[in-house]
Amino acid sequence: MRLTNVLRKIALLGFIWAIAALVLSTSALPQEKAQDPLPSWNGGPAKQAILSFVQKVTEKSSPAYVPPEERLATFDQDGTLWVEHPLYAQAMFALDRIRALAPQHPEWKTRQPFKAVLKNDRKAMAKFTEGDWAKILGATHAGMTTEAFLKIVGDWLGQAKHPRFQRPYTELVFQPMLEVMKYLRNNGFKTYIVTGGGQEFVRVYGERVYGVPPEQVVGTSLATKYEYHNGQPVLMRLPKIFFVDDQAGKAIGINLFIGKRPQAAFGNSTGDRQMLEYTGAGDGARLMMLVLHDDGKREYAYGPAQGLPVTKIGTFTQALCDQAKKQGWVVISMKNDWNKIFAWE
């Protein structure tokens, strides 16, 4: 191609881009204004905090501007992104697995904690110690390859239903939080799930349900062992905790898996305290939010902050409430801040 031809093409391209940009900018403006990125959120300080944070971080002229490749937001899962009552979905999975595996373990009929699960003895189950749960987790989460485990969880998710809502657990995600995740991603953020729950468990549905790929799920993990089955390498799941991604473990896990400090973090319990502290300790604009379950009608109400009932699940203590106030963390009232909780409402 002769140089003059190349130059002519470049000039033509420049002209076309200029027109395209003009047309796009004039036609896109009214649409943008009309579109609320957080339609399930009522107007108020919580919604405003999100919008204002994103503006501060993304506007190039802002002193708190963060380049897109550094934008990072972390989300707890249970109670923050989906329902955690009356029991974590993963605990429900473990109990269902005990029932499914019982025929291969006749000894469980007379051995605790399995006996209580098989008899559905709710009184005994409510008193399960950490040691009891460790036995249940060992019997249901270990002893298979990583690939086999993913399949078992996927199959369970396909048929299990929440006892109250009678819907798959993956439909019990909070629509307002999905909107926040999407809104942040549309503004250049990488969104990570940082869960006290099982890393591999969440990876099964993280992409489909939250738009979060496996490599962006940080969670509690078991040790695995490299073995050969029929000459092919596999990773066997061992009945041994490798990493506990809860409380201080969440800050440690963020540094270990991501190596960056988030600008925004979302939680709902004392297990998220250190993640929010660690996020808040960075420079510039920061957004720390806690979901308060104060809507017993549409979801659940538990606390014990603000006099809500005390449960074993999701401990939003008064101390956490006080710390939130002191450090400028925004508490999200499900009752007041969300006009919709589930997509299917």
Added chain:
Amino acid sequence: MRLTNVLRKIALLGFIWAIAALVLSTSALPQEKAQDPLPSWNGGPAKQAILSFVQKVTEKSSPAYVPPEERLATFDQDGTLWVEHPLYAQAMFALDRIRALAPQHPEWKTRQPFKAVLKNDRKAMAKFTEGDWAKILGATHAGMTTEAFLKIVGDWLGQAKHPRFQRPYTELVFQPMLEVMKYLRNNGFKTYIVTGGGQEFVRVYGERVYGVPPEQVVGTSLATKYEYHNGQPVLMRLPKIFFVDDQAGKAIGINLFIGKRPQAAFGNSTGDRQMLEYTGAGDGARLMMLVLHDDGKREYAYGPAQGLPVTKIGTFTQALCDQAKKQGWVVISMKNDWNKIFAWE
């Protein structure tokens, strides 16, 4: 805006895009053909294996097609992406740190292994056991916050020079491998470093040198502890190995940190064997490559495969060579396959 106006704008936009696409396609074609994505590679089976693999995985009509979001390639670092002789850069860093810290540790003058380092007793240093190295690592890599460590490494990289090449270590990266990484990324791959070396160490320069951000560096890590300094949360590095990302640990680390199986993996020693096996055990097109250091003139020649000298660093054993042949792993001869080793040549 009236509907007719909107429609007119959409039609105009469509017209503009069509012209733009036409101009772009006709002007881009000759340029594309002329551009070799791997200019530092000589023609031959190694270069051909890379080009053919990428074609198989990216062509939509290919039976081995992989969607972009699943494309993953993992790279060992020492000896695969940069020079590892006469000693890993991180070991050089540790020895330099011992010298720098010596004034604060008068007891090191008479205590091994520190005494040998301070006297530059090469004979004694060559005989260092794993326990000796653990003491050196503990004294140089732990006892500070994660942020302080990143700064110490960054400062060292800014002034340290390789004993033979008299250049910063970050200039001793292999240009052909940078081209492969870039070529894979341009074809939708996520590129990860999976190193037996220190995860935090590599994260200091991974983005700048390799285009690999911190969250895509998997390596050996120390345990950290969440503490408060002056009321601010910090992560303290403990003198305790948390995860060894070498040999079977590389396959375990890939599953732990990424949760996906790579389609391509690059290594240079027995430490990479399991990573290549694990990569090769997946379906579809696979690319496993091993860098053989057989160029004593431009870099180093060590083996002991093909009768090259045996060293403690980078063990490309005869058994690895045999396995490569058996499993179709491609051996890269630095001497024959690379027309350029460093960018500054």
